[in-house]
Amino acid sequence: MELIFDYAPLWMFVLLLILLFLGVPIAFSLAGTGALFALLLWGYDSTALLTSGAWNIMNNYTLIAIPLFIFMSILLEKSNIISDLFDAIYKWSGPLRGGLAITVIIVGAIIGAISGVVAAGVIGLGLIALPHMMRYKYNENLSLGTVMAGGTLGQLIPPSLNMVVYGAITGVSVSSLFAGGLSAGLLLITLFILYILFMAYKNPKNAPALLKEERVSLKEKFIALRAVILPLLLIILVLGSIFAGVATPTEGAAVGVIGTILIAVATKRLSWLKAKEAVKESGKMTGMVAWILIGAAIFSAVFSGIGGNQMVSELAANAPGGEWGVLIFALIFILILGMFLETMALIMLAAPIISPIIIEAGFDPLWWAILFMVVLQMAFLTPPFGFAIFYLKSAVGDKVSISKIYKATVPFIIIQLIAVILIILLPVLITWLPNIMSR
Structure with a gap:
């Protein structure tokens, strides 16, 4: 565990790159890497840190x-x-x-x-x-x-x-x-x-x-x-x-x-059809952007914490x-x-x-x-x-x-x-x- 903690920032980036090369969406690569290291290093007490990072972005x-x-x-x-x-x-x-x-x-x-x-x-x-x-x-x-x-x-x-x-x-x-x-x-x-x-x-x-x-x-x-x-x-x-x-x-x-x-x-x-399509597509794209921002916020919070x-x-x-x-x-x-x-x-x-x-x-x-x-x-x-x-x-x-x-x-x-x-x-x-x- 000491080895993980000493080089944790480096290992975080290594794991992130591995997940990206495996084709995992970037939002979940970021959030997953951050959450995993938080749990390994701080246990379930880290959930407050993760949720606060996401909330700050949403707010x-x-x-x-x-x-x-x-x-x-x-x-x-x-x-x-x-x-x-x-x-x-x-x-x-x-x-x-x-x-x-x-x-x-x-x-x-x-x-x-x-x-x-x-x-x-x-x-x-x-x-x-x-x-x-x-x-x-x-x-x-x-x-x-x-x-x-x-x-x-x-x-x-x-x-x-x-x-x-x-x-x-x-x-x-x-x-x-x-x-x-x-x-x-x-x-x-x-x-x-x-x-x-x-x-x-x-x-x-x-x-x-x-x-x-x-x-x-x-x-x-x-x-x-x-x-x-x-x-x-x-x-x-x-x-x-x-x-x-x-x-x-x-x-x-x-x-x-x-x-x-x-x-x-x-x-x-x-037309109404085009307007509905635009609302639907913008919702999808906004959701993707929001997840990327939340994932990056979680990764950044943990990266800074270690x-x-x-x-x-x-x-x-x-x-x-x-x-x-x-x-x-x-x-x-x-x-x-x-x-x-x-x-x-x-x-x-x-x-x-x-x-x-x-x-x-x-x-x-x-x-x-x-x-x-x-x-x-x-x-x-x-x-x-x-x-x-x-x-x-x-x-x-x-x-x-x-x-x-x-x-x-x-x-x-x-x-x-x-x-x-x-x-x-x-x-x-x-x-x-x-x-x-x-x-």
Whole structure:
């Protein structure tokens, strides 16, 4: 028993990884690992610790935004707004080499700004955009990677569910997180588009332009823009109310749901059947997210109770290079966890451990929070358990092998690493908007 207790934090992660590799759902892997170690080390007296961890999550007001934003994203999917957005923007960018891939990035950003749900972005773009890219014989790696990169922008472009969770756990202002996330999102959009243009002009076969006979007139382009107006109004309504301080993120989410319903009704795309399906699906997804948060809370409570936080703190403190060594250690720690854990679970586990260490080292809490989110976005693409990989696989089925999807993530992971380096060297890239808001 002494051997178990001495190395309990390490054994907890070993058991967690074994359960994940065996295919046990992440929520139950986390909760089961935490409960098992609690019972082994403290017996039945540990039940109060486990239930209090779950209750604290369930009783967090900020997290009410999660089911609301999920409901928004599913309503958007049911009303085919994503398809209209893609069609409208592609009519403008199609004549440009790589225009289809650039459209994917822009539409992914808009989807992220409307719903904040990565699954909606990746799966929606995989079903709508990828067939077009294949038809125009785009480079397969570029096509797959662009869909995943564009779809995961919902992790950074507010309203982001992961930012809501991070803010609830660490106490960092969610409104400031949203502002910093928008700055970081714009940086990544720029880097992604520059890469697409480089690939397109390096070899036109990688990303050909729309054929002349398929291009539309200027009049048709302006008519197509009608599909963009209502979603943009919704973005302004949700983010504007939050950034202006009129509404909290939770209240902004409620405003977003009402706005989405009004748009769907006004465009005659919401029937009672679709509304019932949206409620049912959002309930399922919310339940999944809730179980992940509860499982992570149980794991974190036990991990902290057996000295896991102290162990990680000591490792960080002993890292060479002073505060920069601590920062590099923290980034590597998150990257490694991101290879195996779902992002919300990762936030629940890593944020309470790593964030205080970084702040103690003298770094700005908001800057670190946004850097954390950028690194976390990489987790969506990082093998073996990058969720964007499996979202895309579910959309394409047997048409594309998982190994090809893995390969397609590599250039975009490198681009995200470049973004991380730029943010570290030039913090103003992500702090300019929060600074403007705070004046």
